[in-house]
Amino acid sequence: MDKAKYLSRINLFDGLDSEELKRIESVTPVEFVKKGTLITTPHAERKRLYLVKSGIVRLYQITGEGKELTIDLMGAGHLFGEIASFAAGDPHTYAVTVEDAVICSIDHVQFRQVMTERPELALRFIEIISARLKEVEELLERMTYGSVRQRLLYLLYKLSEKFKRNTPVQEEDAGPSWVRLEVELTHQELASMAGSIRETVTAMMNELAAEGIVRKEGPRKRLWLHADRLQAALAAE
Numbered sequence: 001m002d003k004a005k006y007l008s009r010i011n012l013f014d015g016l017d018s019e020e021l022k023r024i025e026s027v028t029p030v031e032f033v034k035k036g037t038l039i040t041t042p043h044a045e046r047k048r049l050y051l052v053k054s055g056i057v058r059l060y061q062i063t064g065e066g067k068e069l070t071i072d073l074m075g076a077g078h079l080f081g082e083i084a085s086f087a088a089g090d091p092h093t094y095a096v097t098v099e100d101a102v103i104c105s106i107d108h109v110q111f112r113q114v115m116t117e118r119p120e121l122a123l124r125f126i127e128i129i130s131a132r133l134k135e136v137e138e139l140l141e142r143m144t145y146g147s148v149r150q151r152l153l154y155l156l157y158k159l160s161e162k163f164k165r166n167t168p169v170q171e172e173d174a175g176p177s178w179v180r181l182e183v184e185l186t187h188q189e190l191a192s193m194a195g196s197i198r199e200t201v202t203a204m205m206n207e208l209a210a211e212g213i214v215r216k217e218g219p220r221k222r223l224w225l226h227a228d229r230l231q232a233a234l235a236a237e
Contacts, residue, residue: 024114028104039095039103040081048105050081055101056163056183059093060192070192073098073183075162079128081105098183150237151194152204156214157234159183160225177228178215184222208233 030053033039039050039057050057057074071093074080080095106114115122135158142154164179191201208214213233215224 024118028106028110030102030104033097033101033103035097035099035101037097039097041094042092047082048107049079049111050095051104051106052076052078052080053102053104055103056098057095057101057103058098058189059095061093068094068192070189072193073159073162075183078162079125079132146237148194148196148200149204149207150234151196152190152201152208153213153230153234153237155190155194156208156225157230159185160227160230164225164227177226178224179227181223181225 028051033055040048052074054076057078057080058070059072059074059080060068060070063069072080074095080093115125138154142151146154159181160179163181163183187202187205188198190205191198194201205214209216211229211233213226213229215226216222
């Protein structure tokens with residue numbers, strides 16, 4: 001397996017030439033991980049930073065009632081995990097693959113070595129973490145003050161940024177504005193991410209479908225979003 005080729009497609013290592021990638025690949029093992037595999041838990045003794053090359057990873061926490069609360073989904077190019085004082089997520093979080101994935105990982109010692117040798121990677125890492133913190137702050141603000149509709153619209157917008165497939169669908173009055181999410185989500189999972197309950201989200205999704213913002217072609221099918229209408233609805237809230 002050409003690990004350097006995989007590393008070159010991960011955001012943190014963008015721009016490195018083949019020789020630089022070969023130096024890094026020896027300390028960043030790449031693994032094929034089956035769907036449903038628990039990658040990390042809050043109780044893991046050895047903390048690592050994980051980089052998703054392909055597939056999707058669900059991050060969740062356990063509530064006081066013992067329920068799983070989905071807090072984010074990570075796709076290709078995304079970071080999560082914790083090493084020493086560097087964290088790309090909450091230390092109380094579990095991570096599980098929701099489909100087969102290819103994932104790189106690196107521990108504290110290896111990470112410090114790479115960052116010391118390549119300070120531009122350290123700067124890029126800081127930029128990634130800063131962007132992540134900004135996204136979390138915006139989400140928390142909407143979760144605190146926004147209505148269920150606002151939270152759901154924002155969630156769908158962020159998911160469309162992460163997981164959209166640019167395959168347009170022609171519609172008579174809209175043009176090629178439909179995008180398909182490359183991740184399967186149940187209404188329960190959407191509800192847990194939007195801080196609501198499944199029944200409320202189901203009713204809201206039906207409303208959004210009637211407004212021509214979302215579309216689902218049948219059971220166990222991927223969700224389609226109308227990008228222009230979604231952004232207009234979000235701006236109007």
